[in-house]
Amino acid sequence: MSKTQNNEKLEIRIDHIEDTLASVAAGDMDARINSEIEDDLSGIEAAIDLLIDDLTDELKQREKMQKEVEEKLSKIQEQQKTIVQQQEDLLELSSPVSKVWDNVLILPVIGTLDSQRTQIMMENLLEKIVETGCTIAILDITGVPTVDTQVANHLLKTVTSARLLGAECIISGISPAIAQTIVHLGIDLSSVKTKSTLQDAMIFAMKQNIRSENIKLQTLFDNPNENEE
């Protein structure tokens, strides 16, 4: 073989190496040199092929990891969404206003009254008062562990707003320990009707109801003509 011929062959092989590397760089991870000749250059060719193998493995692994991370992330985001939803549900749940008799609403307050929850609780109650036309609302705070001045303030505001809408509130479920604490704080709850248990509050509301029914009946007796139409 002449020297020029040899040089030409080498050039072809080097071109092939360059092409292969260019293909790999362009993202074709199947490209290999695959030289079948055994000489000084073939060692380099084989080493380059091995490097491409390694690179391919690494890329595949990275892709897999990225996919995993993305999957985990979307799972976490999903969970977060659920938690937020559950929190919102809980907010709603924790202030379920229900009508127990014709004229009486009950709002059992459970848990800690932070500003957000109190706001929702108050809105729910006032809406329900307007919607049902009830004139008595029982706020049961048996499930509230701490009544500080902020909570008391919110309760007082709720009572005042309800009153403006024509409903009287009864606060029930104030434990002896909380009652003492409220007094020491210096908060005056004397303008609010309070009962120690929900049961007491319900009995009170029932009596109140009967009394107003009686008054209605009484006016009917007194002015029989007025209601004749």
Place this chain on the structure above:
Amino acid sequence: MSLVMLELTSEKNWEKLGKHILKFENDVVKLRQTIRHYAKQFRMGIVDQTRVTTAVSELFRNMYNYAGGGEVVIEKGIIEGKEALIITCIDSGPGIEDLELAMSDGYSTGMGMGYGLPGAKRLVDRFEIESKVNEGTIVRIMKWR
């Protein structure tokens, strides 16, 4: 607020039970529960548990509302021969200009009822407050077992 002030009343033989950062409104509730837990561990009755928990609730809310948060140190020590739970609230907020006014019933610069500080004082066995305008406020309460 510098801890130098704290050194004035802090005694070396108190045992530190915990130190917490109060930053979010949620922390008010969490830390309040922590205090209730210590009060229970102290074998305080339900009335004293409620009192001390309500008192710190006032202080925590003030820190959150007026100082943008702060730090809460919980200790126990012997005060006047009695075992005491000691809670110190430290903030680097705007401070209180007129302490006497702030400690009076019904005074509020915000939307509150103005019963937090004087109320908390009535609920505990000892109440200390120090404040410097533009530096911060330290309130320490103690409750004997």
